[in-house]
Amino acid sequence: MANVLAFAESRAGALRKVALEAVTAARALADTAGGGEVHAIVAGAPGIAGEAPRLGAHGADRVVAVEHAAFANYDPESIAATVAERAKSGGYRAIIFSASAQGRDLAPRVAAKLGVGMLSDVISLEVSGDAIVAKHPAYANKVIATVAVTGSPAIVSLRPNAFTPVENARAGTVESAQPAADPGASRVVVRETIKGSSTRPDLTEAPVIVSGGRGLKAPENFKLVEELAEAFGNAAVGCTRAVTDDGWRPHSDQIGQTGRVVSPQLYVAVGISGAIQHLAGMRTSGTIVAINKDREAPIFKVADYGIVGDALQIVPALTKAVREARRHG
Amino acid sequence: MKIAVCIKRVPDMEARFRIASSGASVDEAGLKYDMGDFDGYAVEAALQITEKQGGEVVAISLGPAVVQETLRKALSMGVARAVQLEAAAIPFDGFAIARALAAELKDGGYDLIMFGKVALDSANGVVGAMTAELLGLPVVTACSKLDVAGGRGTARRELEGGAELVEFPLPAVVTIDEGIARPRYPALKGIMAAKKKPLEVKPAQLGEQRATIKSMELPAERPPGRIIGEGTDAIPELVRLLQNEAKVL
Ligand SMILES: Cc1cc2nc3c(=O)[nH]c(=O)nc-3n(C[C@H](O)[C@H](O)[C@H](O)COP(=O)(O)OP(=O)(O)OC[C@H]3O[C@@H](n4cnc5c(N)ncnc54)[C@H](O)[C@@H]3O)c2cc1C
Numbered sequence: 001m002a003n004v005l006a007f008a009e010s011r012a013g014a015l016r017k018v019a020l021e022a023v024t025a026a027r028a029l030a031d032t033a034g035g036g037e038v039h040a041i042v043a044g045a046p047g048i049a050g051e052a053p054r055l056g057a058h059g060a061d062r063v064v065a066v067e068h069a070a071f072a073n074y075d076p077e078s079i080a081a082t083v084a085e086r087a088k089s090g091g092y093r094a095i096i097f098s099a100s101a102q103g104r105d106l107a108p109r110v111a112a113k114l115g116v117g118m119l120s121d122v123i124s125l126e127v128s129g130d131a132i133v134a135k136h137p138a139y140a141n142k143v144i145a146t147v148a149v150t151g152s153p154a155i156v157s158l159r160p161n162a163f164t165p166v167e168n169a170r171a172g173t174v175e176s177a178q179p180a181a182d183p184g185a186s187r188v189v190v191r192e193t194i195k196g197s198s199t200r201p202d203l204t205e206a207p208v209i210v211s212g213g214r215g216l217k218a219p220e221n222f223k224l225v226e227e228l229a230e231a232f233g234n235a236a237v238g239c240t241r242a243v244t245d246d247g248w249r250p251h252s253d254q255i256g257q258t259g260r261v262v263s264p265q266l267y268v269a270v271g272i273s274g275a276i277q278h279l280a281g282m283r284t285s286g287t288i289v290a291i292n293k294d295r296e297a298p299i300f301k302v303a304d305y306g307i308v309g310d311a312l313q314i315v316p317a318l319t320k321a322v323r324e325a326r327r328h329g
Numbered sequence: 330m331k332i333a334v335c336i337k338r339v340p341d342m343e344a345r346f347r348i349a350s351s352g353a354s355v356d357e358a359g360l361k362y363d364m365g366d367f368d369g370y371a372v373e374a375a376l377q378i379t380e381k382q383g384g385e386v387v388a389i390s391l392g393p394a395v396v397q398e399t400l401r402k403a404l405s406m407g408v409a410r411a412v413q414l415e416a417a418a419i420p421f422d423g424f425a426i427a428r429a430l431a432a433e434l435k436d437g438g439y440d441l442i443m444f445g446k447v448a449l450d451s452a453n454g455v456v457g458a459m460t461a462e463l464l465g466l467p468v469v470t471a472c473s474k475l476d477v478a479g480g481r482g483t484a485r486r487e488l489e490g491g492a493e494l495v496e497f498p499l500p501a502v503v504t505i506d507e508g509i510a511r512p513r514y515p516a517l518k519g520i521m522a523a524k525k526k527p528l529e530v531k532p533a534q535l536g537e538q539r540a541t542i543k544s545m546e547l548p549a550e551r552p553p554g555r556i557i558g559e560g561t562d563a564i565p566e567l568v569r570l571l572q573n574e575a576k577v578l
């Protein structure tokens with residue numbers, strides 16, 4: 001029987017969807033590894049323990065709630081130490097993180113503290129003999145590697161959106177714990193948090209992404225992209241490197257080889273040429289729509305539905321049509 | 330200011346990759362190699378700091394003799410000297426790499442140790458933070474802005490839907506994201522000078538490797554693209570397809 005620990009990521013006092021993905025994957029792993037317990041560890045400002053029922057509902061037998069005023073901001077040093085301490089005491093077979101910005105920061109710290117191996121950014125996960133085996137996109141997402149890690153606990157980070165949260169109710173018994181390292185002693189200190197440029201859902205979580213490129217001509221025309229995203233209701237806004245280079249959008253919105261990797265159900269590329277480095281970040285999207293005035297643009301090679309023409313005319317009309325369709329849908 | 334930059338030799342990601350006959354690696358035939366994209370940003374950022382504040386930049390790469398080409402490229406950009414940690418191959422296991430790099434960096438007296446955020450071939454994104462832990466140094470990952478002065482650093486980190494500004498004491502480790510600096514092209518003078526710069530070769534202390542690649546496959550190809558029409562006239566058809574065929578609306 002092997003227990004599995006899931007790191008339940010939160011921000012501003014609420015769980016993120018990736019927390020439920022981690023708990024779901026931990027549950028499945030524990031069940032196939034002989035039916036051990038799933039423990040979810042959540043760190044946040046006082047009150048975060050109130051999120052425990054959602055973790056229980058997704059398969060956590062126990063919720064370790066580490067509440068501290070300093071955890072209103074992400075404190076990597078103290079949180080990594082706390083997760084590692086818990087790991088040492090718990091006899092876990094694996095520790096599951098999301099490969100979100102926070103999880104990518106935290107997981108390798110914990111692995112190194114424990115002196116164990118890790119697998120990053122996996123899209124599947126199973127136990128095979130004394131190894132944990134997973135699929136992992138590599139080479140700018142152009143190759144799928146099957147990777148394995150031996151030793152306990154194995155550290156794994158999950159590609160956001162690759163695992164669907166599944167309800168599987170367990171007790172979710174809350175156990176409070178203290179930070180294993182004094183947050184006041186952390187050397188890296190957050191001075192300021194900056195909200196993103198839009199109030200839309202996050203790129204890695206959104207089922208629809210409307211993305212703009214240099215073909216939009218001017219930063220103010222991103223308003224058209226924002227409005228189309230608004231019309232879909234649940235869409236995030238992305239962009240190309242050409243656009244972040246020109247300072248039209250922040251780097252956190254960039255999709256591609258050196259930006260974010262996304263895989264929404266629907267990706268709408270507006271005024272984007274479809275450079276190979278951009279495709280590296282979005283080619284696994286479910287349906288791809290492209291709007292570009294150049295019939296020869298490479299984006300049309302991957303677009304399920306392409307429209308040739310001026311984005312500045314097409315996008316407002318499409319926004320109207322999507323609003324209509326959703327009103328009557 | 331003494332800065333170390335760890336650089337990995339990786340294939341150019343524009344390539345159309347094939348799987349080698351072993352089934353567990355890519356076929357190297359015809360691939361072009363260079364330092365990773367983010368490693369290039371790190372080298373450039375390090376050079377800009379020492380050009381302003383004085384000091385030297387040292388480049389370190391772990392791998393077989395061919396990584397010397399990658400180190401020469403860094404030297405030609407302006408790095409003062411280079412260290413190859415010799416290993417028969419570059420392992421997949423990031424912790425093994427981190428252990429070997431930490432052993433080399435430990436007594437180097439560096440104020441700042443820089444990494445790429447991720448090497449896009451193995452796509453692990455772990456070596457920088459692991460090395461920092463092994464060295465007991467503070468680490469800031471995925472920096473898109475970086476300033477160092479007076480023994481302290483400030484950095485910006487991109488998060489999902491936002492960013493944070495952090496402050497930290499030196500010595501420290503940082504991993505570099507998009508947004509800091511684009512690597513300069515080596516000038517002819519730099520390329521000539523690089524030939525005479527010191528490049529030391531030492532054995533890599535890799536130790537046990539727990540993470541391995543078992544096999545590789547190419548992902549399914551997307552169906553070929555389709556243009557459904559021109560201008561605003563095509564919108565009704567697009568909406569119909571999104572509703573009835575793709576079922577995403
Ligand atoms: C190492 C490296 C890493 C990179 N990483 C990334 C990355 O992560 N993400 C990324 O996106 N790029 C990346 N790039 C850059 C990439 O190569 C391209 O330069 C970039 O994606 C181009 O952005 P774009 O499509 O917005 O601009 P362009 O290539 O300039 O394309 C603009 C498009 O808009 C169309 N257009 C113009 N006017 C209109 C109009 N009125 N209506 C409709 N269409 C119009 C044009 O036909 C054209 O196809 C990277 C490059 C390198 C070398």
Ligand SMILES: Nc1ncnc2c1ncn2[C@@H]1O[C@H](COP(=O)(O)O)[C@@H](O)[C@H]1O
Pocket residue numbers: 335336337338365367368389390391392419423426443444445446447448449451452453454455456457
């Ligand atoms: N073999 C290597 N030699 C030197 N530096 C490396 C090596 N492998 C990884 N790195 C560094 O660690 C970063 C992250 O690599 P990874 O964790 O493998 O994605 C890279 O961008 C490099 O800065």
